[in-house]
Amino acid sequence: MSADPSGDGRLPRNATVADYIVSRLAEWGVHRYYGYPGDGINGMTSALQRAADRTQFIQVRHEETAGFAASAHVKYGGGPLGCVLVTSGPGAIHVLNGLYDAKLDHQPVVALLGHTALPAEGGGYYQEVDLLALYKDVASAFLAQLDDPSQARHLVDRACRTALARRTVTALVLPSDVQDEPAVPEPPHAHGYYHTSAVPSSMPTVPPEEEVRRAAEVLRGGEKVAMLVGQGALGAEDEVRRVADRLGAGVATALLGFAAVDHRQPWVTGAIGLLGSRPSWQLMQECDRLLIVGSNMPYSEFYPPQGRARAVQIDLDGSRMGLRYPTEVNLTGDAAPTLRALLRELGTGPVPTAWRATLADATAKWRQSQRDVAEQPADPVNPQLLFATLDDALPDDAMLAVDCGTATAWYARHVRVRPGMLASLSGTLLSMGGAMPYAIAAKFAHPDRPLVALIGDGAMQMNGVNELITVAKYWREWTDPRFVVLVLNNRDLSFVSWEQRSGEGTPMFPASQDLPDVAYHRWAEVLGLDGVLVDSPDQVPDLWQRALGADRPVVVNAVVDPAELMLPPHFTAEQARKTAAAVLRGDSDRTEILRRGLPSVVATYRPRRRGR
Numbered sequence: 001m002s003a004d005p006s007g008d009g010r011l012p013r014n015a016t017v018a019d020y021i022v023s024r025l026a027e028w029g030v031h032r033y034y035g036y037p038g039d040g041i042n043g044m045t046s047a048l049q050r051a052a053d054r055t056q057f058i059q060v061r062h063e064e065t066a067g068f069a070a071s072a073h074v075k076y077g078g079g080p081l082g083c084v085l086v087t088s089g090p091g092a093i094h095v096l097n098g099l100y101d102a103k104l105d106h107q108p109v110v111a112l113l114g115h116t117a118l119p120a121e122g123g124g125y126y127q128e129v130d131l132l133a134l135y136k137d138v139a140s141a142f143l144a145q146l147d148d149p150s151q152a153r154h155l156v157d158r159a160c161r162t163a164l165a166r167r168t169v170t171a172l173v174l175p176s177d178v179q180d181e182p183a184v185p186e187p188p189h190a191h192g193y194y195h196t197s198a199v200p201s202s203m204p205t206v207p208p209e210e211e212v213r214r215a216a217e218v219l220r221g222g223e224k225v226a227m228l229v230g231q232g233a234l235g236a237e238d239e240v241r242r243v244a245d246r247l248g249a250g251v252a253t254a255l256l257g258f259a260a261v262d263h264r265q266p267w268v269t270g271a272i273g274l275l276g277s278r279p280s281w282q283l284m285q286e287c288d289r290l291l292i293v294g295s296n297m298p299y300s301e302f303y304p305p306q307g308r309a310r311a312v313q314i315d316l317d318g319s320r321m322g323l324r325y326p327t328e329v330n331l332t333g334d335a336a337p338t339l340r341a342l343l344r345e346l347g348t349g350p351v352p353t354a355w356r357a358t359l360a361d362a363t364a365k366w367r368q369s370q371r372d373v374a375e376q377p378a379d380p381v382n383p384q385l386l387f388a389t390l391d392d393a394l395p396d397d398a399m400l401a402v403d404c405g406t407a408t409a410w411y412a413r414h415v416r417v418r419p420g421m422l423a424s425l426s427g428t429l430l431s432m433g434g435a436m437p438y439a440i441a442a443k444f445a446h447p448d449r450p451l452v453a454l455i456g457d458g459a460m461q462m463n464g465v466n467e468l469i470t471v472a473k474y475w476r477e478w479t480d481p482r483f484v485v486l487v488l489n490n491r492d493l494s495f496v497s498w499e500q501r502s503g504e505g506t507p508m509f510p511a512s513q514d515l516p517d518v519a520y521h522r523w524a525e526v527l528g529l530d531g532v533l534v535d536s537p538d539q540v541p542d543l544w545q546r547a548l549g550a551d552r553p554v555v556v557n558a559v560v561d562p563a564e565l566m567l568p569p570h571f572t573a574e575q576a577r578k579t580a581a582a583v584l585r586g587d588s589d590r591t592e593i594l595r596r597g598l599p600s601v602v603a604t605y606r607p608r609r610r611g612r
Contacts, residue, residue, distance in 0.1 A: 010054070011183065017149045018047035020183035021112070021156055021174075022055060027198040028160040029080045030110070032056045032073065032444065034066035038087025040114025040127065043179025045085075058444060058474070060437070061466040063091050067098015067109075068426070068437030074107045075231075075424045075438070076399065078445030080200075081160060082109035088116060088176070089127025092134070097431060099138050099169050104428035105231070105256065106317075108163035110170050111139065117177040118147060131173045139171035146174055149184040154194040165201050167316070204316065206341050207331040215312040215329040216345035222289030224355045225249035226304070228272060231256035231427070232294015232315055232335050237419055239339035240293065241265075246343060247291070248352040250359040252280040254297045255402075255412060256427035263416035266360035271412035273299050278569040279362040292327070294335050296320050298428075314338050370413050378561035380535050383488050386543070386558055387414035390452065390486075393544035396420050397449050399442045403435035405456035405495040407488055409566050422446070433462040439485070440470055443478055450482035450548060457489045457515055465523055468555065472527040475553050483553035487520045490562035497562070524555035535559040 011023050021044070036059060037045050048057045060066050063086045070082030082102065086095045092113045102109040113135070115121075116128045135143050142162040144155050159170040187193040206212070219225065225247040233240050237260055244251050244267065251261055252272040261268050269279035284290075284304050290311040303325045304311075311327040314335055321330035331338050374384035387410040394400075394415070400423035402411045408425065417423050422442065426434035439453040455464055464485070475481055492515060497508040521531025530550050534543060534557065547554045 010051070011185070012050050015183040015185075016043060016047060016179065017146070017152050017181050017183050018043040018174075018179040019050060020149075020152050020185055021179075022047045022051050024153060024156045024198060025083065025110070025160070026051075026054065028156075028200070030083045030160075032058065032078065033083050033085045033112075034058045034060060034069040034073070034441070035085035036060060036063050036066065036087070036091060038091050038114060040088030040091065040116075040176050041085055041112070041174070041179070043176060044112060044114070044174065047179075048085075056444075057085070058440070058470075060440070060470050062463060063094035064097050064433065065437040065440070065463060065467055065470070067095040067111075068101055068431075068434050069098070069441040070109045070111075071098060071102035071105065071107045072401070072424065072438040072441035073445060074102075074109070075105070076422050076442040076445040078441060080108065081163060082107060083112065084109065085112045086114065087127075088114040088131075089129050092129065092131055096134075096138060097429075097433075098437065099171075101426045101429045101431055101434060103138055103169045105426070106167040108167050108169075110159050110163050110172070111135075113171060113173050115145070115173045115175045118175045119177070121175070131171075135171045135173075139169050141166045141168045142170040144172060146172055146178055149178065149181045150187040150193060152183070153185065153187060154196040157196040157198055160198075161201060165203070203334065204332055205334045206337045207333045209341070211329060211331055212338070212341045213345050215331055215342060216347075218310050218312050218328050219247060219289050219291060219342075220346060220349065222247065222287075222310070223352045224287045225289040225291065225352070226283045226287035226309070227251045227291045227293060228254065228284075228295050228297065229257045229260045229293045230254040230295025230297065231260075233257050233260040234294075236293070236336035236339055237261065239336050239343070243291070243339050243343055243346070246346050246351065247289070248356050249289075249291070250279075250283045250287075250356065252276070252283055254295045254427070255408070255425060257295060258417045259419075259421055259423050260294075262418045264418055266363055267356050269359060269363050270366075273297060273302050274568045275409045275412040276302070276569050277363070277366050277413065279359060279366050281569045282362055283359060290325065292325070293339070296323060298324065300324055314342075374414065377537070378564060381537055381540065381558055381560045383490070383558070383560035383564055384410050384414060385537065385540055386486060386488075386534075386560070387411060387454075389540055390544055391415045393548060394421070394452070395450050395548070399423070399439075399446060399449055399451045401425070401435045401438035401442055401451065401453045403453075403455040403459040404430045404432045405459060405488075405493075406490075406564070406566055407435075407454040407456050407459075407486075409495070411454055422449075432456075432459040433464070435459060436464045436467040436485070439483065440467065440474075443483060444474075447478035448480050450480055450484075452484045452486065452548075454486050455488070456493075456495070457487055457491065457518070457520075458493045460487045460520060461515065461518065465518070465520070468524060468527055468529070471553050472529060475529075481552050482548055482550065484547045484550075485524075485553070485555045487555065487557055488560050489517065489520065489557055490560045490564075491515050491517050492562035494562050494564070495566065519557065520555050521557040524553070528552075530554040532556045533559070
């Protein structure tokens with residue numbers, strides 16, 4: 001049959017299985033595919049060509065990028081479902097890292113994987129890989145191979161429904177010959193066939209009233225209330241603020257939840273964890289109540305000491321409750337309506353003000369100290385100065401894509417994300433190479449908004465230089481051409497270097513850590529983009545005005561100091577001892593580290609003793 005059961009007449013005459021898959025995915029809201037072609041998916045790409053008036057195939061330079069971009073497509077609001085389309089064998093292998101990013105950050109993504117033709121399976125055919133075994137983990141929620149045209153409807157529906165309901169990755173293996181078989185939109189009304197729905201399932205919204213009341217009883221009366229918000233609080237910005245005001249709470253954020261609060265507020269202490277702020281550490285160490293909203297930040301040492309605080313957690317997934325701290329009440333529900341229900345139960349009452357005043361003072365001092373550090377001289381440019389000045393220059397509707405490394409640390413400490421902005425990163429997988437795919441997906445989701453990607457030179461060399469070709473290919477399609485890539489060129493995998501120093505007590509290992517010095521700005525110019533070299537602090541004050549005022553994408557090649565100190569918010573005596581030992585053992589950056597004043601900086605990061 002060639003009729004389209006949706007009734008919109010969008011299936012072509014003599015439709016194939018691939019045509020039907022594209023049509024059915026469109027009913028689920030999938031109109032953009034990230035991927036790279038190959039003969040294992042020729043049927044699918046032909047179908048996309050026939051549906052070019054209502055679908056878009058984004059050709060990236062590597063399948064890993066496709067996986068990251070599909071995850072970011074959802075994170076930046078491009079649609080309810082991300083989708084990757086990759087060919088058999090190597091294509092399906094390459095995309096795995098990006099798909100794991102989606103799985104670990106709970107983003108709904110459907111992966112369409114080309115595969116060996118059915119008659120050739122099991123014969124050692126070219127590019128034949130056991131994809132059902134390979135994808136058993138990343139797509140554990142739902143994984144199936146489409147062997148008969150009549151399966152297409154229920155397999156697509158189940159893949160999409162499961163991805164949305166469980167906020168995870170699902171995968172369909174598509175043998176190349178089946179893609180070109182005649183479509184069967186309406187399977188027979190007979191034993192062994194299914195007739196499924198393309199309507200998403202409803203999600204849990206508000207927990208039972210008695211549970212919300214119990215949560216209010218736990219939180220009410222706290223004199224030092226802390227809130228930890230993550231990506232589950234995105235979209236509930238007003239509710240987070242109102243509950244925080246009612247409780248007199250300070251608010252710390254997981255990196256994925258940065259855009260859920262206004263970081264300019266004095267009671268927002270900023271990031272939590274190894275890259276977090278000292279006020280966030282103080283917030284958690286001294287609070288007597290804790291409300292966790294949509295976060296599962298895994299570093300348990302950054303939560304309150306066990307027994308110090310009574311705690312409540314809000315999350316869509318009940319299985320993720322109480323994993324990091326012994327919570328008393330776990331509310332399974334969507335953040336915004338659950339917080340509104342909680343606010344009603346909290347009612348009116350005295351709001352503790354002394355706690356917020358203490359936090360505001362600590363936060364103001366921390367921010368000033370970080371600005372002072374950013375303005376210290378370096379050789380040649382202090383990387384933190386680039387982020388501090390970016391914070392001053394960001395438009396209200398800016399989008400930020402952040403890579404894993406020291407760029408993450410400086411972003412967490414200097415960029416005050418505020419309502420209206422979008423910002424994300426590979427939050428749980430912590431994979432290098434995520435920022436450029438994220439940036440591309442963000443720009444396709446919102447082509448009328450400015451984008452800034454914050455990337456270290458290690459990640460830039462991984463896939464950034466190649467994905468600049470993708471930017472060059474598509475940027476003229478974007479309404480707003482502003483696409484700024486900041487590359488921190490310190491010729492060192494410096495995040496790992498600091499991990500070695502503070503964790504192992506060993507010096508930076510040049511054979512492992514040294515990176516080639518690349519003229520990233522020149523590569524941008526070769527591609528027809530704009531390039532800027534920053535190798536002096538005198539160039540920084542005017543940098544962002546130029547970059548954000550350009551008429552095309554810009555790559556900023558910032559030559560920064562590899563010896564810039566990157567320390568956690570509570571630098572322990574053991575970490576200080578190991579770092580000092582690494583320097584004394586002849587670290588190649590020893591002179592610069594000592595010049596930056598390691599002993600004095602370490603002293604400012606040491607946790608203050610209670611009662612002092």
